[in-house]
Amino acid sequence: xQSVTQLGSHVSVSEGALVLLRCNYSSSVPPYLFWYVQYPxxxxxxxxxxxxxxxxxxxxxxxxxxxxxxxxxxxxxxxxAHMSDAAEYFCAVSMDTGRRALTFGSGxxxxxxx
Amino acid sequence: xxxxxxxxxxQVLKTGQSMTLQCAQDMNHEYMSWYRxxxxxxxxxxxxxxxxxxxxxxEVPNGYNVSRSTTEDFPLRLLSAAPSQTSVYFCAxxxxxxxxxxxxxxxxxxxxxxxxxx
Numbered sequence: 710x711q712s713v714t715q716l717g718s719h720v721s722v723s724e725g726a727l728v729l730l731r732c733n734y735s736s737s738v739p740p741y742l743f744w745y746v747q748y749p750x751x752x753x754x755x756x757x758x759x760x761x762x763x764x765x766x767x768x769x770x771x772x773x774x775x776x777x778x779x780x781x782x783x784x785x786x787x788x789x790a791h792m793s794d795a796a797e798y799f800c801a802v803s804m805d806t807g808r809r810a811l812t813f814g815s816g817x818x819x820x821x822x823x
Numbered sequence: 824x825x826x827x828x829x830x831x832x833x834q835v836l837k838t839g840q841s842m843t844l845q846c847a848q849d850m851n852h853e854y855m856s857w858y859r860x861x862x863x864x865x866x867x868x869x870x871x872x873x874x875x876x877x878x879x880x881x882e883v884p885n886g887y888n889v890s891r892s893t894t895e896d897f898p899l900r901l902l903s904a905a906p907s908q909t910s911v912y913f914c915a916x917x918x919x920x921x922x923x924x925x926x927x928x929x930x931x932x933x934x935x936x937x938x939x940x941x
């Protein structure tokens with residue numbers, strides 16, 4: 710079985726501050742992990758993904774995430790928040806690339822204050 | 824490239840009505856899926872397909888039917904709409920098998936269909 714827990718349904722930061730969105734996963738086998746972003750009234754866009762090649766993964770728009778097996782975590786960070794980062798962020802896990810679908814976390818809404 | 828196209832974008836139904844949500848992709852992806860998004864619950868898988876003629880149930884399949892007659896299209900049917908099916912529905916597609924240099928092909932999402940059932 711696979712599952713994802715995102716801590717904090719809402720996160721608010723000031724513009725220029727560090728962004729940290731938390732994701733913990735549960736998987737019986739080494740997982741593939743993803744972060745998606747959803748802007749209002751749009752579908753989900755892939756930010757970055759972990760596929761075991763490197764534990765620190767860099768994505769688009771200055772985001773990165775670090776896979777920590779010992780902590781079963783895949784937290785998303787960005788050194789300096791921008792107003793355009795305001796959106797909802799979803800962490801997702803998959804155990805393989807065949808028939809298995811993604812399992813999504815419940816999402817974290819990021820608010821960026823001026 | 825159009826990517827994943829969903830129609831309609833908005834729909835209001837009365838309880839008991841039926842309708843079909845359309846999804847089409849032009850990327851020749853074998854794997855297609857339908858999710859529903861509800862506040863505080865993330866996205867939950869309704870049905871998925873790994874190729875034409877092959878479909879399977881996801882986490883929340885009750886009240887929905889799907890078919891896959893072509894690689895491109897994957898319609899979702901609500902047989903008798905209920906207020907509990909008020910949600911935002913997303914269609915997604917991806918390659919089924921790893922491509923060269925990419926062991927985990929990402930999913931591509933449509934913009935969603937916002938469905939209200941009165």
